[in-house]
Amino acid sequence: MTADRNKWTISIVCLLCAVCTLTVMSASSHDKYAKITSADEEILSLNDTLSNSISDFTELSGMDRIVENYRKRWDLKGVSLAMMRNDSLIFAKGYGWADEEKNVPMTPGHILRMASVSKLITAAGIMKLQEMGMLSLGDTVFGPSGILCDSIYTAAIGRKRNYLQITVEDLLRHKGGFTCSLGDPMFSTRDIIRQFRLDGAPDHETLTRCILRRQLGFAPGSWQQYSNFGYLLLSMIIEKVSGTDYETFIKANILEPAGCHDMHIARNYYEERYPNEVRYYMHAGSEPCPEFNMSGRMVEKCYGGNDIESLSGAGAWVGSPSELCRFVASIDGRPEIPDIISSASVAAMTEYFDSQTFSLGWNDTKPTGEWTRTGTFSGTSALVKYFPDGECWILITNTSTWRGPGLARYTEAMFKKCRELYSPLLPERNLFSAAPGSRIFFQLGVLPEIQSPSLPEYVLTSNSPDSTL
Numbered sequence: 001m002t003a004d005r006n007k008w009t010i011s012i013v014c015l016l017c018a019v020c021t022l023t024v025m026s027a028s029s030h031d032k033y034a035k036i037t038s039a040d041e042e043i044l045s046l047n048d049t050l051s052n053s054i055s056d057f058t059e060l061s062g063m064d065r066i067v068e069n070y071r072k073r074w075d076l077k078g079v080s081l082a083m084m085r086n087d088s089l090i091f092a093k094g095y096g097w098a099d100e101e102k103n104v105p106m107t108p109g110h111i112l113r114m115a116s117v118s119k120l121i122t123a124a125g126i127m128k129l130q131e132m133g134m135l136s137l138g139d140t141v142f143g144p145s146g147i148l149c150d151s152i153y154t155a156a157i158g159r160k161r162n163y164l165q166i167t168v169e170d171l172l173r174h175k176g177g178f179t180c181s182l183g184d185p186m187f188s189t190r191d192i193i194r195q196f197r198l199d200g201a202p203d204h205e206t207l208t209r210c211i212l213r214r215q216l217g218f219a220p221g222s223w224q225q226y227s228n229f230g231y232l233l234l235s236m237i238i239e240k241v242s243g244t245d246y247e248t249f250i251k252a253n254i255l256e257p258a259g260c261h262d263m264h265i266a267r268n269y270y271e272e273r274y275p276n277e278v279r280y281y282m283h284a285g286s287e288p289c290p291e292f293n294m295s296g297r298m299v300e301k302c303y304g305g306n307d308i309e310s311l312s313g314a315g316a317w318v319g320s321p322s323e324l325c326r327f328v329a330s331i332d333g334r335p336e337i338p339d340i341i342s343s344a345s346v347a348a349m350t351e352y353f354d355s356q357t358f359s360l361g362w363n364d365t366k367p368t369g370e371w372t373r374t375g376t377f378s379g380t381s382a383l384v385k386y387f388p389d390g391e392c393w394i395l396i397t398n399t400s401t402w403r404g405p406g407l408a409r410y411t412e413a414m415f416k417k418c419r420e421l422y423s424p425l426l427p428e429r430n431l432f433s434a435a436p437g438s439r440i441f442f443q444l445g446v447l448p449e450i451q452s453p454s455l456p457e458y459v460l461t462s463n464s465p466d467s468t469l
Helices: 004-027 058-073 116-132 149-155 161-165 168-172 189-195 204-212 228-242 246-258 301-305 311-312 321-328 344-350 404-425
Strands: 034-039 039-044 078-085 088-099 318-319 371-377 379-384 391-397 439-441
Touching: 058 078, 058 088, 058 404, 078 301, 078 318, 078 321, 088 321, 116 168, 116 228, 116 246, 116 311, 116 318, 116 321, 116 344, 116 371, 116 379, 149 204, 189 204, 204 228, 204 311, 228 311, 246 311, 301 371, 318 321, 318 371, 321 391, 371 404, 379 404, 391 404
Parallel strands: none
Antiparallel strands: 034 039, 039 439, 078 088, 078 391, 371 379, 379 391
16 A cells, blocks of 8 residues: 555656646747747747758758758858748758857757848738728828828928828839938948938938938839838838837737747847847958947947848848748738738739839739749848749848849759759648647646647757757
């Protein structure tokens, strides 16, 4: 009897220890980004469920070599690659280093600056506001009846009546009349400070007042020139119409409904990075430059050369290629994952006019169903390529190259080669099925079944996105 009682006691103790251990492991796994829904329930971000080992396949070793050769050819410290087919994430892997100095390899759970890919997120936010009846693409931006009708902007415009013609759609299509003849306002902060005799780096309101004092380069809607400033204005429009800050609105109405729980507005310096964010690198031969805020310090261009955080919806988002796949799956019109915007909005964003007209958010959408979005600035390069056959390939680097935006052409060529040789060998699976939305319950006396079919064994991860428990 005593022996039976001892066995029973030992069993209870072991069970309680197992529950406590699992609870501690879960709490340590990216707790900064986990969304707690109740005292005993936690929703994992997609990045918490991914590791390099999940996409290690002997059949794809040749593709790994192609990506590695691409990385080494362009002297990239690290790259992160994700592939989706018919709204299912089928491959996610990192190559090289996330932080070479700290000996941290790149994994699919790392987040990276995505530069102008951010514009696709901003465009989706504008379409959502239109669906909510809070604005129309035909609404004017400035003037008494414009969205940004504040007197400070009206005063800055003065008698330049063509400003009153700018519409929301003009900004989305880079047809607002803004040019870079005096430098890109978003990347020439020191010049702005000097020209307008400012005390320091301008906030969005101050920068807008400064730029509105200049003449437009062309009549709104009559031509197009790529404009980061135009997408800053769209970010400000989202804030004005929604009554909340840009990041909060986008997370609540676009990213979280899309299942993207680990995307954030970037910060400027290495010391301010997010826990699972990579280190950024400049290309060989790059020289230190003056800090954007006229401090007099010389800095590495990717860490203080430009005010990345102030890019807002024009280029400030950080995220993983895998979560970007999830976002694209939510605006592509396919049935497998419900879209976060209406079919009419999807059609408007992907409509093809001609080769001289930017799409809404996308760089280019072809009549064949091929869509492209690129992003580049100091320390990063990104390419989103959506193909007519339902595959979407996304790659982001943590290193600049001397090619600048031209690197996208070589990334696209690498995609083409890999697709021709290895697309038929890619696994038929869905890595989205683990998270977000997968819930782990910790209730007293109930031990979770970690390896059940509904909850794959790689759902629980430690602080290192490449280790599984």
